[in-house]
Amino acid sequence: MIATIYDVAKLAGVSTATVSRVLNRTGKVAPKTEAIVKKAIEQLNFSPNSLAQNFAKMRSRTIGFIFPNTINNDFGENFYFTEFFRGINKVLGQEEYSLLLINSKNNFVNIIHEFLDQRKIEGLVIGANPSDMEGFKEAVIQKKSIVYAGQVEGFDLGLHVYAQYNEYVYKTLQYFVDNGHRNIVHFGNYENKMAIRDILQDGKNVIINYYKESDTIEEMQERIKIMFSKKDRPTALFYESFDRIQPLLSTLNELNLKVPEDVSLISVEHKKGLGAGYIPQITNVYVPAYEMGKKAARVLLDYLNGDIEEYNQQFNLESVIIERDSVIKGAVH
Amino acid sequence: MIATIYDVAKLAGVSTATVSRVLNRTGKVAPKTEAIVKKAIEQLNFSPNSLAQNFAKMRSRTIGFIFPNTINNDFGENFYFTEFFRGINKVLGQEEYSLLLINSKNNFVNIIHEFLDQRKIEGLVIGANPSDMEGFKEAVIQKKSIVYAGQVEGFDLGLHVYAQYNEYVYKTLQYFVDNGHRNIVHFGNYENKMAIRDILQDGKNVIINYYKESDTIEEMQERIKIMFSKKDRPTALFYESFDRIQPLLSTLNELNLKVPEDVSLISVEHKKGLGAGYIPQITNVYVPAYEMGKKAARVLLDYLNGDIEEYNQQFNLESVIIERDSVIKGAVH
DNA sequence: CTGTTAGCGCTTTCAG
DNA sequence: CTGAAAGCGCTAACAG
Numbered sequence: 001m002i003a004t005i006y007d008v009a010k011l012a013g014v015s016t017a018t019v020s021r022v023l024n025r026t027g028k029v030a031p032k033t034e035a036i037v038k039k040a041i042e043q044l045n046f047s048p049n050s051l052a053q054n055f056a057k058m059r060s061r062t063i064g065f066i067f068p069n070t071i072n073n074d075f076g077e078n079f080y081f082t083e084f085f086r087g088i089n090k091v092l093g094q095e096e097y098s099l100l101l102i103n104s105k106n107n108f109v110n111i112i113h114e115f116l117d118q119r120k121i122e123g124l125v126i127g128a129n130p131s132d133m134e135g136f137k138e139a140v141i142q143k144k145s146i147v148y149a150g151q152v153e154g155f156d157l158g159l160h161v162y163a164q165y166n167e168y169v170y171k172t173l174q175y176f177v178d179n180g181h182r183n184i185v186h187f188g189n190y191e192n193k194m195a196i197r198d199i200l201q202d203g204k205n206v207i208i209n210y211y212k213e214s215d216t217i218e219e220m221q222e223r224i225k226i227m228f229s230k231k232d233r234p235t236a237l238f239y240e241s242f243d244r245i246q247p248l249l250s251t252l253n254e255l256n257l258k259v260p261e262d263v264s265l266i267s268v269e270h271k272k273g274l275g276a277g278y279i280p281q282i283t284n285v286y287v288p289a290y291e292m293g294k295k296a297a298r299v300l301l302d303y304l305n306g307d308i309e310e311y312n313q314q315f316n317l318e319s320v321i322i323e324r325d326s327v328i329k330g331a332v333h
Numbered sequence: 334m335i336a337t338i339y340d341v342a343k344l345a346g347v348s349t350a351t352v353s354r355v356l357n358r359t360g361k362v363a364p365k366t367e368a369i370v371k372k373a374i375e376q377l378n379f380s381p382n383s384l385a386q387n388f389a390k391m392r393s394r395t396i397g398f399i400f401p402n403t404i405n406n407d408f409g410e411n412f413y414f415t416e417f418f419r420g421i422n423k424v425l426g427q428e429e430y431s432l433l434l435i436n437s438k439n440n441f442v443n444i445i446h447e448f449l450d451q452r453k454i455e456g457l458v459i460g461a462n463p464s465d466m467e468g469f470k471e472a473v474i475q476k477k478s479i480v481y482a483g484q485v486e487g488f489d490l491g492l493h494v495y496a497q498y499n500e501y502v503y504k505t506l507q508y509f510v511d512n513g514h515r516n517i518v519h520f521g522n523y524e525n526k527m528a529i530r531d532i533l534q535d536g537k538n539v540i541i542n543y544y545k546e547s548d549t550i551e552e553m554q555e556r557i558k559i560m561f562s563k564k565d566r567p568t569a570l571f572y573e574s575f576d577r578i579q580p581l582l583s584t585l586n587e588l589n590l591k592v593p594e595d596v597s598l599i600s601v602e603h604k605k606g607l608g609a610g611y612i613p614q615i616t617n618v619y620v621p622a623y624e625m626g627k628k629a630a631r632v633l634l635d636y637l638n639g640d641i642e643e644y645n646q647q648f649n650l651e652s653v654i655i656e657r658d659s660v661i662k663g664a665v666h
Numbered sequence: 667c668t669g670t671t672a673g674c675g676c677t678t679t680c681a682g
Numbered sequence: 683c684t685g686a687a688a689g690c691g692c693t694a695a696c697a698g
Contacts, residue, residue, distance in 0.1 A: 002450070004691055015669045020693055027694090028667055050451040052691035055388035056674060062433070078411050085434075093436040098453070100395070100433055101418075103426040117335070118383040120431070217610045246579050247610030254612055277550045279583030337675055348685045353677055360678095361683055385675035389690060 003044035012040035023048055063092065063300060064121035066102040066111065068128050078243060080270040080289045084127050084149070087293020095301055097122075109135035116144055123147070123300045127293075129190075143311050147300040149292055151314070159303060161295045161315045163287045168319040170196050172238050172266050172285055175321060177206055179329050181236035181264060184208045185227065187220075188240050209234070213241055220244060221251045228255055228263065236264040236327070242274060245282065264327040272322075281324035288317050336377035345373035356381060396425065396633060397454035399435040399444065401461050411576060413603040413622045417460050417482070420626020428634055430455075442468035449477055456480070456633045460626075462523075476644050480633040482625055484647070492636060494628045494648045496620045501652040503529050505571050505599050505618055508654060510539055512662050514569035514597060517541045518560065520553075521573050542567070546574055553577060554584045561588055561596065569597040569660070575607060578615065597660040605655075614657035621650050 005023075009016045014037060021027045022037045029037075040046075054060050065088060067081060092099050100121055102111055112135065115121045122145060129150035130136045139146060140158035147159045169188070173196065176184050182205055186197075189212075197208040214220040227233065239248055245267050252263060259265050259280060267282055269275050270289040275282035295315055302308045338356075342349045347370060354360045355370045362370075373379075387393050398421060400414060425432050433454055435444055445468065448454045455478060462483035463469045472479060473491035480492045502521070506529065509517050515538055519530075522545075530541040547553040560566065572581055578600050585596060592598050592613060600615055602608050603622040608615035628648055635641045 018668060030667060047446055047451050049691055050453045051388045051391060051393060055384045056692040058384060060384060078415055082411055082414060089434065089436055093438060098433050100431050103422055105426060113380055118380055120383045250612030277580030279587055350685060363683060382675055389676040
């Protein structure tokens with residue numbers, strides 16, 4: 001039989017209140033009493049029933065994690081997911097919180113109701129852009145305990161961590177331009193950021209074409225083949241999905257196009273060093289998914305503790321270009 | 334203020350027992366009464382406090398997931414982890430269970446005590462080989478609600494799902510032999526399976542060398558260079574870590590060795606189709622991580638429901654070779 | 667410093 | 683079919 005706090009109290013000859021005190025280090029207990037209680041705990045191999053504990057305290061010490069679906073698969077880009085996840089887990093572990101993964105198939109309104117309102121979780125982190133989630137904005141407006149990743153168009157409320165997508169896209173394209181590229185193509189996962197290209201193209205002899213990432217690898221390979229078979233093919237390619245860099249390289253290879261001599265390439269890595277194993281080593285922009293996860297969890301916990309006054313805040317993380325060998329310098333055209 | 338079951342009972346003019354009955358569809362309730370109660374629930378926007386619910390029922394409807402550390406990173410091989418995870422999540426979602434991720438940094442004995450015994454979770458799935466976890470065997474011997482993945486040397490107790498590592502290593506090496514390869518090298522993540530090689534080498538003019546995967550990519554590349562620079566270099570390579578297939582290909586490429594003309598290659602994919610994006614498409618053994626996750630969760634839930642009589646059972650999943658273009662057929666040497 | 671005791675919100679006998 | 687009431691195991695005033 002599993003021991004309860006009553007058993008411990010009886011064996012130690014004290015009240016349950018005292019046992020509870022030593023369990024939670026709350027209030028003063030005489031060293032002598034404490035020793036007796038601890039001994040009893042050990043003898044009975046007692047550990048508090050966390051269901052009862054959570055109930056009495058009305059808190060679960062659990063935070064929820066939900067990952068909106070993206071094109072690639074249920075968890076989106078693999079490394080982004082695992083790294084973000086690791087980050088959350090890291091800080092939760094330190095604070096003795098648990099992480100509850102919530103199936104994103106559920107309706108978001110229900111999730112809020114069933115998990116947050118029912119106190120199954122104390123807070124929620126949304127691991128990627130929540131734009132598509134119905135009820136999301138309402139929840140944020142009600143100042144629910146939510147932290148999300150990314151930026152929602154035309155909506156700057158709520159606590160969110162942001163890897164500054166716009167900025168790093170700009171930096172990357174700028175980097176190509178600075179290195180002499182005039183015909184650049186960009187395959188991205190988000191909306192077409194017209195404004196960025198406009199700035200870079202403005203008054204210069206620069207062409208930047210944007211394409212939304214294809215659904216399938218085959219489709220992507222087809223598009224690449226067509227695009228890079230032309231006479232006036234691009235000399236620089238910003239290809240966001242690192243997941244697909246190998247099929248991409250294979251395709252380029254098939255076209256007898258060498259990186260970086262014929263085409264300069266930049267991708268995105270969510271885990272530092274991913275580009276380094278390739279030959280040539282791939283110049284990547286490093287998007288710190290791990291740090292984002294940590295930050296998101298940190299902010300959420302702080303918010304729960306009342307340590308954050310302003311609910312509408314954006315926490316920026318810096319994404320940096322890691323220069324390796326896949327971009328040719330001083331391209332002349 | 335958040336409504337409780339009392340508020341609902343009062344508003345509906347019934348007892349809390351009745352409200353509870355309609356909430357849980359337990360026991361008979363007159364249609365008329367039910368309608369009234371439901372209306373009250375809606376009016377108050379009530380949803381049961383799951384902390385109280387769990388406490389009263391003494392069950393959390395949550396299962397824990399822990400992933401032992403492996404060489405690569407906190408979550409081991411990326412796709413294996415995410416796919417396994419997706420699998421668990423899939424069946425839990427259907428059964429309205431939640432998934433609690435448990436930090437593997439904790440001591441395993443404590444995990445059992447704090448999570449399982451304290452009823453924070455009803456069961457535990459261990460996502461990879463638990464050999465190194467202190468206290469694991471004891472927990473299994475006590476028939477705790479645990480399902481693990483893999484096989485533990487010299488220990489065949491407990492509920493476990495197994496992708497039949499030995500079998501697919503054998504099949505893979507056999508496949509090389511059948512295709513005329515006589516000098517084969519195998520880079521693996523586990524212990525040296527001497528017996529397998531012995532069978533294949535026996536009486537034939539076949540050499541199979543086994544190496545444990547290197548800690549770093551650089552180290553691996555160095556070893557590959559040395560190994561494949563020799564005159565009597567291997568013609569076939571079974572390289573388990575698909576994560577590193579690109580650095581490997583780059584290295585081979587640097588040595589002017591073509592796949593499959595110069596070296597035939599087989600790797601392992603944990604998500605179906607991973608090898609298809611490459612040129613040439615990589616022949617892989619498909620280890621069904623997603624199905625493993627599903628099976629593990631299924632078995633655990635069945636065990637919790639008393640639907641599994643024999644606690645010591647191995648559930649095999651089939652790993653199959655997906656023939657693509659990275660193995661040359663009829664190699665003559 | 668310690669004990670008494672009233673909950674926490676829901677489930678579940680047990681009567682009726 | 684419905685209600686009364688006794689818990690579930692722990693926490694946290696409050697009183698001493």
